[in-house]
Amino acid sequence: MERFTNKTVLITGGATGIGLATARRLLEEGAYVVLAGRRPERLEAAARALDADGGRVATVPADVAEPTDLDRLMRRIETWRGGLNAVFANAGVGVFGPSGQLSADDLDRILDVNVKGVFRTVRKALPLMGDGGAFVLNASWTLHRGLPVAAAYAASKAAVHNLARTFAAELAPAGIRVNSVSPGYIDTEMYRAANPGPDAEARDAAQVPLGALGHPDEVAAAVAFLASDDAAYITGQDLIVDGGLVAAVPTGAEK
Template sequence: MTDNAPSREFADRTILVTGGTSGMGLATARLLLAAGAQVVITGRDDARLARAAEQLTAEQPAGGDRLLTVRADVAVPADLARLADTVRERHGTLDGVFANAGVGVFQPAADVTEGVFDHTVDVNFKGVFFTVQHALPLLEAAGGGSVVLNASWTPHRGLPDAPVYAATKAAVLSLARTLGTGLAGRGIRVNSVSPGFIATEMFHAIVPDPAAHEPIRASVPLGRLGRAEDVAETVVFLLSDRSSYITSQDIVIDGGLVPAVQAVAG
């Protein structure tokens, strides 16, 4: 007889998801709520946070009292300090973090302005670093935990139209390795995920023409674009005790794209 009861794998655990109002962050928050977690999601816009909360609680009415939304811009360390204070006041500790907030800027090097460069670095690298830094005391207070950083498949190959974006994500990959090694003694695991072409709002904003989706889809060996849930399932695994012996690693979630590109290049 199959047990269809929802998992309580994350019962009594508190997980922070930055950039949780859409896409991979929202999908991860959904899975965590279903698994019994106390979930904190952040975003830069109050209206988007309200819509995300409404959607999540409509899908899982029993999880509404376990969801906390906090407006915070990860590029602003003062916002992250306030976020940490809010989590401390509400929950006391953190058991896990998905540092997911990011921006996608796809421009050739000649077109990148200083403003675009600074904003991309501020959100994608500086924001990730200070998210983890401010979360550390809360993770240590819980006796350790798991951190997952959202990187990208782009550093795994050359991408002419995204030099700054790919560089920030390469920095995130390095950060996961170094933090994973440095924090292991404190019981904190740090890993990263590197999504490929995932059909999120950000993807559709970057590639708005549906006709352009077909050659992208055709380049993926599994023959489809990824879903936000494809990434969320892996993130939840890395946040869970099922991955308790995994740290300083990167998992590429791309339908086989990177190996295929490498094979062609070879």
């Protein structure tokens, strides 16, 4: 499939995990990809791994919580490619633990990156987006099912999906679609940092009807679908990619 031939896609948080897997998928389908994130060395390593020949990957160090970084990012994209066809607003942070132990700084950081960062990524990318463009926002399964250690994170991701709904309505007249994706337990650096120890994977996989953590490629496939013309009549939706975690209790765990 080459659904993204000559199309330009911005991926925030594109150097690792789900963002990196999505970049690989979109490159395979013909896209030009812009990777943004805070750590230049991770961005450069990702670009080398993805596009050894050069030419179809650009990297821009940027913190989505900093409006001036986003302005610089959009100027760079305009200079490089002249515009954008799709954006995966994927950058996010999580701090997990009982809500009473969340520091004021952690609460601010979660909201600054996950909510304000996604809001501003969409608003600031808009002038570069043409008719037929698509935004995909990275939310989380925790917006659908309470998780005791994730009060602020889950609330931020509920806001992300709500932004997808409102932006979907606001941008439909411009021919632009906006959806969110809600990954379940996906094996990435964020998952491993939040779930240390040898027992975490088995514990979490046991909650998933399909019986395993998800792979970043499995989310990337859903993002590519939502960003492509295959999803031309889909907007304002949340696509849950979680092996059934939100929908059902696994067979054998029902008692």
